Amino acid sequence: MKRPNITLVMVSSLNGRITSGNTNANQWWASKEDQRHFYSLLQQAQLIVMGSKTFEASRKERILSPQTLRVILTRNPKKYQKETIPGQIEFSDESPKRLTSRLAKAGYKNMLLVGGGEANTLFFKANLVDELLLTIEPLIFGTGKSLIADGSFSTRLKLKKVTKLNKQGTLLLHYVR
Numbered sequence: 064m065k066r067p068n069i070t071l072v073m074v075s076s077l078n079g080r081i082t083s084g085n086t087n088a089n090q091w092w093a094s095k096e097d098q099r100h101f102y103s104l105l106q107q108a109q110l111i112v113m114g115s116k117t118f119e120a121s122r123k124e125r126i127l128s129p130q131t132l133r134v135i136l137t138r139n140p141k142k143y144q145k146e147t148i149p150g151q152i153e154f155s156d157e158s159p160k161r162l163t164s165r166l167a168k169a170g171y172k173n174m175l176l177v178g179g180g181e182a183n184t185l186f187f188k189a190n191l192v193d194e195l196l197l198t199i200e201p202l203i204f205g206t207g208k209s210l211i212a213d214g215s216f217s218t219r220l221k222l223k224k225v226t227k228l229n230k231q232g233t234l235l236l237h238y239v240r
């Protein structure tokens with residue numbers, strides 16, 4: 064069974080930070096144009112996967128829908144048992160490989176991976192990221208979390224398309240494997 068095509072979508076500073084300082088929210092620095100692009104992908108997605116810290120950071124903005132399954136990666140799914148809604152939001156400690164093969168059997172063809180850095184590393188280590196949609200905001204943050212958490216792997220990608228999203232120079236980079 065063919066596994067879902069996995070697209071990672073992230074916004075980062077010029078120096079690869081996905082958060083600024085100690086705050087978990089990214090809304091204040093991501094451009095309007097990037098947010099529009101991101102929310103349109105979310106709306107179209109049937110399957111969205113993220114790490115539990117990203118889930119916690121985006122709790123207030125979360126809108127569930129029966130058309131979209133959200134899978135949250137956590138080493139402790141029991142902690143979230145009460146929040147589980149089958150087919151809409153699930154909490155999993157499966158490896159990326161096991162998770163994607165289960166979801167392939169369930170009929171999912173595409174997966175949107177939306178971070179954060181730890182979740183990204185799990186998927187890159189398993190060699191499962193097919194596409195990367197990376198928005199680079201023209202900002203530099205001295206502190207903050209990285210696009211990719213530490214991990215021992217390397218992946219080569221090919222640039223397919225560059226779109227300049229605004230006058231300030233926000234770039235949307237589309238990479239494929």
Ligand SMILES: NC(=O)c1ccc[n+]([C@@H]2O[C@H](COP(=O)([O-])OP(=O)(O)OC[C@H]3O[C@@H](n4cnc5c(N)ncnc54)[C@H](OP(=O)(O)O)[C@@H]3O)[C@@H](O)[C@H]2O)c1
Pocket residue numbers: 072073074075080081082086087088089113114115116117118120121136137138139155156157177178179180181182183185208212
């Ligand atoms: N700029 C952007 O585009 C963007 C996108 C997404 C997120 N973010 C930001 O990034 C931050 C979160 O990133 P992050 O790297 O700290 O965390 P993360 O990747 O969102 O989540 C990390 C969590 O994933 C779970 N996890 C890690 N390894 C696992 C494994 N082997 N199996 C199952 N679960 C596993 C653990 O959950 P448990 O602790 O529950 O076990 C871990 O704490 C937030 O502040 C968020 O706002 C920014």
